[in-house]
Structures are given as structure tokens and as C-alpha cells.
Amino acid sequence: MNIDFYERIWMWAAGVIIAVFIAVIGLSTVAYGLHPPSHVETIEPSKVFTDPRFSKLGQPVELPDGTIEVQMAALMFSFAPNEVRVPAGRRVRFRLTSADVTHGFMISGTNANTMLVPGYISQFTTVFTRPGDYLIVCHEFCGNGHHIMSGRLIVEDAK
Amino acid sequence: MTATGAIAPGPDGNGIDTFARLALANIGVAIAAFGVASAMAIMQALSRANLDLPFRSAGMYYMSVTAHGTLMAIVFTTFFIMGFGYVVARHALGAALAMRRTAWLSFWIAVLGTVAAVAVILAGKATVLYTFYPPLKAHPAFYIGLTLVVVGSWGWALVMLRALRVWRLANPGRRIPLSVYGYAATIIVWLLATIGVAAEMLLQLIPWSLGWWATVDPVLARMLFWWFGHPLVYFWLLPAYVVWYGLLPPAAGGKLFSEPLGRVVFAMFVLLSTPVGFHHQFMDPGVSSSWKLFHTFNTLLILYPSFVTAFTIVASLEIAGRMRGGRGVFGWIRRLPWGNPLVSSVILSMLLFAIGGWGGAINASFGMNAVIHNTSWVPGHFHTTVGSASALTFMGTCYLVVPQLLGRRLELVPMARVQPWLWFLGMLLFSIPTHLTGLTGMPRRVFDPRYGDHPTAVSWHWLTNLSAVGGMVLFASALFFVLVMLFTLFGPRVPAEPIEFSEPLEDPGTKGAFLDRLGLLTALAAALIVIAYGYPIWQHLQMPRFGSPGFSPF
Numbered sequence: 001m002n003i004d005f006y007e008r009i010w011m012w013a014a015g016v017i018i019a020v021f022i023a024v025i026g027l028s029t030v031a032y033g034l035h036p037p038s039h040v041e042t043i044e045p046s047k048v049f050t051d052p053r054f055s056k057l058g059q060p061v062e063l064p065d066g067t068i069e070v071q072m073a074a075l076m077f078s079f080a081p082n083e084v085r086v087p088a089g090r091r092v093r094f095r096l097t098s099a100d101v102t103h104g105f106m107i108s109g110t111n112a113n114t115m116l117v118p119g120y121i122s123q124f125t126t127v128f129t130r131p132g133d134y135l136i137v138c139h140e141f142c143g144n145g146h147h148i149m150s151g152r153l154i155v156e157d158a159k
Numbered sequence: 160m161t162a163t164g165a166i167a168p169g170p171d172g173n174g175i176d177t178f179a180r181l182a183l184a185n186i187g188v189a190i191a192a193f194g195v196a197s198a199m200a201i202m203q204a205l206s207r208a209n210l211d212l213p214f215r216s217a218g219m220y221y222m223s224v225t226a227h228g229t230l231m232a233i234v235f236t237t238f239f240i241m242g243f244g245y246v247v248a249r250h251a252l253g254a255a256l257a258m259r260r261t262a263w264l265s266f267w268i269a270v271l272g273t274v275a276a277v278a279v280i281l282a283g284k285a286t287v288l289y290t291f292y293p294p295l296k297a298h299p300a301f302y303i304g305l306t307l308v309v310v311g312s313w314g315w316a317l318v319m320l321r322a323l324r325v326w327r328l329a330n331p332g333r334r335i336p337l338s339v340y341g342y343a344a345t346i347i348v349w350l351l352a353t354i355g356v357a358a359e360m361l362l363q364l365i366p367w368s369l370g371w372w373a374t375v376d377p378v379l380a381r382m383l384f385w386w387f388g389h390p391l392v393y394f395w396l397l398p399a400y401v402v403w404y405g406l407l408p409p410a411a412g413g414k415l416f417s418e419p420l421g422r423v424v425f426a427m428f429v430l431l432s433t434p435v436g437f438h439h440q441f442m443d444p445g446v447s448s449s450w451k452l453f454h455t456f457n458t459l460l461i462l463y464p465s466f467v468t469a470f471t472i473v474a475s476l477e478i479a480g481r482m483r484g485g486r487g488v489f490g491w492i493r494r495l496p497w498g499n500p501l502v503s504s505v506i507l508s509m510l511l512f513a514i515g516g517w518g519g520a521i522n523a524s525f526g527m528n529a530v531i532h533n534t535s536w537v538p539g540h541f542h543t544t545v546g547s548a549s550a551l552t553f554m555g556t557c558y559l560v561v562p563q564l565l566g567r568r569l570e571l572v573p574m575a576r577v578q579p580w581l582w583f584l585g586m587l588l589f590s591i592p593t594h595l596t597g598l599t600g601m602p603r604r605v606f607d608p609r610y611g612d613h614p615t616a617v618s619w620h621w622l623t624n625l626s627a628v629g630g631m632v633l634f635a636s637a638l639f640f641v642l643v644m645l646f647t648l649f650g651p652r653v654p655a656e657p658i659e660f661s662e663p664l665e666d667p668g669t670k671g672a673f674l675d676r677l678g679l680l681t682a683l684a685a686a687l688i689v690i691a692y693g694y695p696i697w698q699h700l701q702m703p704r705f706g707s708p709g710f711s712p713f
Contacts (some may be wrong), residue, residue: 007417007470014466021459025524029452036451036525039444044705076712101710102292102377104442104533108600108615111529113442117377118294119705120444135613139533139602141224141288143295143712144217147605152613 037114037124045118048073048099053121057081060092067091067125074103074116077145079136084151086128087158093125104139107153115140128155177259178249179564184266185242186561188273189235189553190644195277196230197637199223204589204630206606207623220606221286221713228289229280229305232391232545234273237308239553240398241269241315244342246560247401248322250658251336255326258318265314272307275300286713288604290384291364293375296709299368306360309353316346334667335675337421338405338660344425345397347681348390348432351688355386355436367709374706378445379699385436386692393432395545397425399552403472403505406559409659410501413479416471418663419671424464424471426674430684431461434691441525442532445702450695451525457691458523465516472509478664500572504555504579508547511586515543518594536597538604539590546590551582554640559658562647566655570646574639581636589629592622 003011028034048054054071058081061069068090073080075098086092096105098116105122106113114122128134138149205212206220248256278300279285285297323335323343335343359380366372408415415421437454440446480491497503518540521527531537562569569575596619601608608623610616674680 003420004417004474007420007474010470011467014463014470017466018459018462021462021520021524022456025455025459025526028526034526035448036441036455037529038446038448038451040447040702041444042702042704045707076710101294101707101712104602106533106600106602110600111526113529113532115440115443115533117381117444118707119376120378122444133614135600135610135615137600137602137605137610140292141221141295141604143710144221144286145712146221147217147607147610150610150613 039121039123041121041123042119043097043121045097045099048097053095054097058084060084060086063093065091067093069093069095072096072105073099074105074138074149075099076101076143077138077149079105079138079149079151082136082151083154084136085154085156088128088131088155089158091125091127094123096122101142102140103142103149104137106137106139108135108137110134113139128153131155131157176249178245178256178262181262181266182242182245182249183561183564185238185245186557186564187242188270189237189239189242190557190641192230192234192238192273193550193637194641196227196235197634197641199227199230200637201630201634203227204627204634207608208627217606218283218286218713221288221604222280222283224604225286225288226277226280229276231550232289232395233305233308234277236395236545236549236553237312238269240345240394241266241312243398243401243553243556243560244315244319244345246564246658247338247342247405248319250660251339252322252326255329256318256322257325258321261314262318265311265318267311268314269308269311272304272309272311274304275307276304279304283713284711290388292384293364293367293377293380294707294709296368296711299365302360302364302368306357306365309357309360312349313353316350319343319346334669334672336660337415337418337663338401340422340675341397341401341404341425343677344429345394345401347429347677347684348397349394351433351681351684352387352390352394355383355433355692356388359383359387374708376704376706378443379696379704381440381443382436382446382692382696382699385439386433386688387436388439389436390432392541392545393428395549397428399508399549400424400468402501402552402556403468403509405660406501406556406658407472407505408475408479408661410499410559411476411479411495412483413475413477414482414664415661416474416478416664418661418665418667419674420467420471422667422671422674424468426680427461427464429680430687431457433684434687435461436692437695438523438525438528441528445699447695447698450691454691455523455525457687459520462516462520469509469513475661476506498576500558500575500579501555503576504551504558504582507579507583508549508551508555511543511547511551511583511590514590515540515547519544531597533603534597535593535601535603539593539597542586542590542593547582547586551579551586554582555579557640557644561644562650562653563655563658565648565650566652567647567650568653569643570650571639571643575643578636578639578643581632581639585629585632585634585636587629589626589633592626592629596622596626 103116134153136151279298285301287295435458483494485491485494
């Protein structure tokens with residue numbers, strides 16, 4: 001094909017931009033282990049509140065490696081528990097699920113974000129560096145009370 | 160591609176032949192849906208602004224979000240695309256266009272489906288939003304209605320593909336006209352995409368909503384939905400690109416800069432539209448990390464054809480500006496025929512799409528996606544993409560095509576000239592604040608974002624008020640568009656001007672002829688889907704899973 005000079009430059013430039021995008025994501029995946037968030041584990045949604053994996057709702061548990069585990073369940077239209085306290089600067093592992101419809105979980109102003117799909121357990125680990133009072137919101141439409149479904153995360157100064 | 164082609168007057172003496180009638184019928188339904196959906200939108204914008212209006216309630220709000228999404232994203236787009244498809248085929252393929260009865264039957268099936276789905280939405284029995292994620296459960300008529308819309312679109316696709324085949328047999332060795340090539344790409348994308356949603360509807364949601372099955376697997380439903388949901392955006396976008404490549408250059412008074420690259424663009428969309436859907440599920444449990452990564456790379460690759468399009472279209476506009484006597488580095492811009500509402504609509508839609516496109520690259524990067532997933536950033540994003548690149552281009556196209564099909568004069572021309580600018584201004588005012596609130600974690604689709612006046616929520620107030628102002632400007636623009644169309648319907652009769660499609664700067668000859676092998680392209684695209692979806696779904700089905708019963712909390 002006979003391609004115009006400027007067009008050729010543009011095609012190369014566009015190709016390079018996309019190659020850089022892919023390289024950044026590819027390298028961060030390989031070198032820093034930054035994979036897309038994912039956790040594959042199932043649970044019977046009608047038995048969330050009797051399942052031993054969610055027996056510590058509302059009581060953060062310290063795991064042997066020092067990580068704090070927070071278990072939460074979502075149901076129309078609240079989180080159980082809807083207020084969580086964690087220390088700043090520690091690894092916190094969230095384990096969450098839904099007991100009814102699909103909900104969302106986001107700690108506003110952070111990148112703590114996951115879908116809560118009934119029948120599946122969501123899990124991610126994060127560190128909160130700044131103490132403060134964070135708003136937790138449900139971000140997936142779950143019914144007419146969707147906008148009242150929220151909670152608070154209190155990140156306490158680690159003494 | 161063929162030069163200016165007059166459309167032969169039809170056999171029924173009115174100067175309107177049956178495919179013009181079909182085009183008008185489809186575009187008419189699209190405009191009606193657009194009007195109703197716009198009325199829903201203004202209410203949502205005001206609701207977000209925390210104004211205490213009469214009749215304001217959560218139930219009304221979520222119902223109206225469902226109606227707005229379904230009518231805009233499914234009904235307006237699909238019917239417009241079908242109608243404009245007939246216009247393109249009628250112009251370029253002429254006598255090859257047949258199967259009149261199939262075409263009308265398909266139209267009425269899609270209309271019936273629309274009426275059924277909209278009726279149960281307005282009755283408050285299907286407030287599940289246009290993504291209808293189970294286990295939220297709507298009235299069965301919602302799922303059956305939407306399925307009928309898709310079935311109708313399949314009938315339309317059959318009529319279009321048959322015409323293309325007949326034309327190719329009658330014109331051996333001739334290149335497929337670029338606009339038809341773009342439409343063929345649209346149809347292939349659509350047929351491959353709708354396999355996913357058809358499976359979700361027929362194997363999961365319809366039997367479950369009818370009570371035949373007790374439970375559904377919501378993650379499987381989400382996989383099947385997004386198999387459809389992302390190529391759906393290219394189904395919206397490719398007909399807009401057909402306008403940009405096919406109608407814009409002659410309307411601006413120029414020529415198409417590079418025809419073969421246009422084909423490369425459409426072919427790339429055929430290949431890459433579907434194996435990208437997991438980027439909507441980055442935050443989902445139950446989907447493996449490596450498949451999310453595979454879809455990420457495909458998503459970034461699909462930026463490429465849009466980059467190339469940006470160059471080709473701007474270069475074509477420059478040719479037009481210079482042919483009209485524009486000089487200097489930027490002088491050609493002023494010489495463009497800004498008074499032509501098609502030209503201004505398309506240029507403004509491209510500017511908005513530039514914002515939306517870069518936002519899309521952010522959404523595709525899973526690290527940044529974690530910050531904005533399901534926040535108001537997402538509606539901010541898709542209003543600058545489908546709500547601008549597609550919707551504003553479609554409105555601009557109506558100003559050209561509807562008077563031509565009706566054989567009437569475009570009425571209220573000053574209003575038609577202002578309308579694209581209002582849309583542009585309204586969309587900036589609406590979408591920039593919406594992007595910003597999303598960055599600080601305001602969820603999308605919430606009736607009332609006050610959250611007990613938590614400081615984070617308080618910081619959103621001025622921005623949601625600003626976006627409500629944008630919503631009002633957009634509503635005014637929508638009203639202008641609908642009024643222009645209504646007045647044109649009853650305007651004075653004039654002899655129909657032929658619709659001009661682009662002439663390329665250079666004849667493509669046989670350059671890139673291999674791209675015209677649509678069967679091969681389809682097979683390659685299908686193979687990519689089998690890899691990108693076949694394996695993850697098979698893997699998913701091996702897992703012990705627990706279904707969910709339905710809930711209707713609305």
C-alpha cells in the first residue's frame with residue numbers, strides 16, 4: 001500500500017503509544033506481580049451467616065503473618081458490620097460476600113474496590129497509610145435502598 | 160467507492176420506495192425512543208443535584224435509570240443503526256436489496272419487543288437497569304421483549320448480508336463500497352456479540368424469570384452479558400465511523416484521505432471487538448486473573464483503529480478546508496462549513512470522543528480501573544463515547560438523511576445549527592464533573608449521594624449541581640433535535656437531493672483486497688472468541704457453584 005508520509009508517522013506513533021501501554025502493564029505484571037485483582041472461591045449464598053468462613057463478622061482477626069483479616073457480608077441494604085476499625089500501616093485482608101443480590105464495595109478515595117456477587121467470595125489485601133474516617137459505599141444497584149447502603153472504615157493511628 | 164448516486168424514485172408513485180419507508184420507520188422509532196429517554200434523563204440529573212422536587216422518589220429514579228439506559232443504549236441505537244443501514248445499502252447496493260417481507264417482519268418483531276420491555280419498565284416491574292444483572296429479577300416480559308429486539312435485528316442483518324451477497328455476485332471483481340464494508344463489519348460484530356446475550360437470555364434469565372428454574376449463576380450471567388456488552392459499544396460506534404468516513408468528507412466539501420486504511424480500521428474492529436469483555440469484570444470474584452490480563456491486552460490493541468481514524472478524518476477535513484480556500488496551519492478549520500449541522504455534529508462528537516477515548520484507556524488498565532470501577536466516572540465516560548461519538552453523530556446524520564428520505568425540506572434550520580453546540584456544551588458540563596466525582600469515589604446510579612453528609616459526600620455537592628446544569632443543557636439540545644425532526648415531518652415537499660458518499664483522494668484499486676474476504680475475517684474473529692470466552696467459560700462450569708434465587712427489591 002502507498003501510505004502518505006504523515007499518515008505513516010501517525011500510524012507508527014499510535015503503534016508506539018499502544019506498545020508502551022502494553023509494555024507498562026506487562027512489565028508491572030511480571031516484575032512487580034501486579035496482576036488483575038481476582039479471587040475464585042464459592043459459597044452458598046443462603047448460608048453466609050452460618051458458614052465458618054464468615055464466623056468473625058465485625059471482629060477483625062489477626063492472622064499468623066500479622067495481616068488483619070476483616071470479614072464482611074453485604075445484604076439489602078447494609079453491610080454487616082457497617083463500621084470497621086483497622087490500624088494504619090498494617091496489611092488488611094478483606095473477605096467479603098453477598099447474602100442476596102449483587103452488591104459493590106468501595107472505600108471512597110482509595111483503590112479498595114470489588115464486586116460482591118452472591119455465591120462467590122471476594123478477597124483483596126491492602127494497606128491504609130493515612131488514618132481517617134473513610135466512607136464505604138455500595139456501588140452496584142441492589143434495589144430501591146441502594147443509595148442508603150453505606151458504611152464507615154475508621155483507620156486508627158497505630159501507636 | 161461509487162461516486163454520487165441518486166436514489167431511484169420508488170415504485171409506489173410517492174417517490175418513497177419500500178426501503179426508504181423501512182429506513183424511516185426504523186429511524187422514527189429511534190427518535191421516539193430518544194425523546195422519551197431524554198425526558199427520563201432530565202429527572203435523573205435533577206435528582207442527583209439533591210433538589211427536593213415533587214414526585215421525587217427512589218423508586219421513580221431507579222425506574223427512570225432503567226428506562227433511560229434501555230431506551231438510549233438498546234432501542235435508540237439499534238433502530239437508528241438498522242434504519243441508516245437500509246439507507247447505506249439502498250444507496251450503494253441498489254437493486255440487490257430485496258427480502259421486503261423479512262425486513263418488515265423483523266421491524267415489527269423489534270417494535271413488539273420494545274413495547275413489551277418498556278411497558279413493564281414503566282409499570283415498575285423491571286427496575287433492573289439496562290445491565291439486568293441477576294439475581295435482580297424483572298418481569299419475564301422485560302427479558303423476552305429485549306430478546307425480540309435482538310431477534311428483529313438478526314432479521315435486519317440477514318436482509319443486509321443477503322443484499323451484499325447478491326451485489327457481489329452481480330459485480331465480480333468490484334470492491335465493496337467502503338460504507339457498506341463498514342456496515343458489514345458492524346453486522347459481523349453484532350452477530351458474534353449477540354450470541355453471548357442470547358445464551359444468557361435463553362439458557363438463564365428467561366426460564367428463571369418464568370419460574371421454570373429456581374436459581375441462576377450470577378457470575379456466568381455477567382460473563383455472557385459482557386461477551387455482548389463490550390462489542391455492543393462497537394455496534395454503536397462503527398455506524399458512526401461509517402458516517403465519518405462516508406458522509407462527512409463530501410458534506411464538508413472534500414474527499415476521503417485514505418480509503419484502504421478505512422478498511423483496515425473496520426477489519427480490526429471485527430477481530431478485536433469481543434475478546435475484551437473481561438475488562439468490565441476486573442473487580443469481579445470468580446474470574447481468573449490470567450484471563451483478565453489477556454482481555455486487557457486485546458482492549459489496548461483495539462485503541463489502534465480509533466487512533467488511525469482520528470488521523471484520517473482530520474486529514475479529510477483539512478482537504479475539505481483547503482479545497483474551500485483555507486490557508487495556513489489552522490486557517491482551513493475556519494473555512495469548514497460549520498453551518499451544516501451534520502458537519503458540526505460530527506466534529507463536535509469527535510472532540511468529545513477524544514476525552515472518552517483516553518478515559519477508556521484508563522478503564523482498560525486494571526490498576527487505575529480499581530479507582531473508578533462502578534463510580535460515576537463510568538457514566539461520565541460513556542456519555543462522552545456512546546452519548547457523543549455515536550448519539551451526536553446519529554443526530555447529525557438525521558439532519559441529512561431524514562429530509563432526503565421524506566422528500567421534504569429540513570425545517571427549523573437555525574435550531575438544527577445550534578443543537579450540536581448545545582449538546583457539546585451540555586456534555587462537557589455534565590461529564591467532566593461526573594468524571595471528577597467518580598475519581599473521589601462517588602458511586603454511579605445512586606438516587607441520592609448524600610450518605611449522611613459524610614465529608615467525602617459533601618465534597619461532591621457542587622460537582623453534582625454542575626452536572627445537573629449540564630443535564631438541563633443536554634435536555635434543551637435533545638428537545639431542539641426532536642422539534643426539528645417533528646417539523647421536518649410536516650415540512651414542505653421538495654425534490655429529494657441525492658445523498659453523497661465519499662470519493663477517495665486516490666482510487667483504492669486492489670489495495671487491501673484481502674480485507675474484503677468477510678468470511679475469513681468472521682472465522683478469525685470467531686476463533687478469537689472461542690479462545691477468549693470458550694476456555695474461561697468451560698473452566699467456570701467445572702467449578703462447584705451455588706446458584707441464586709431471584710430478588711425484586713423495587
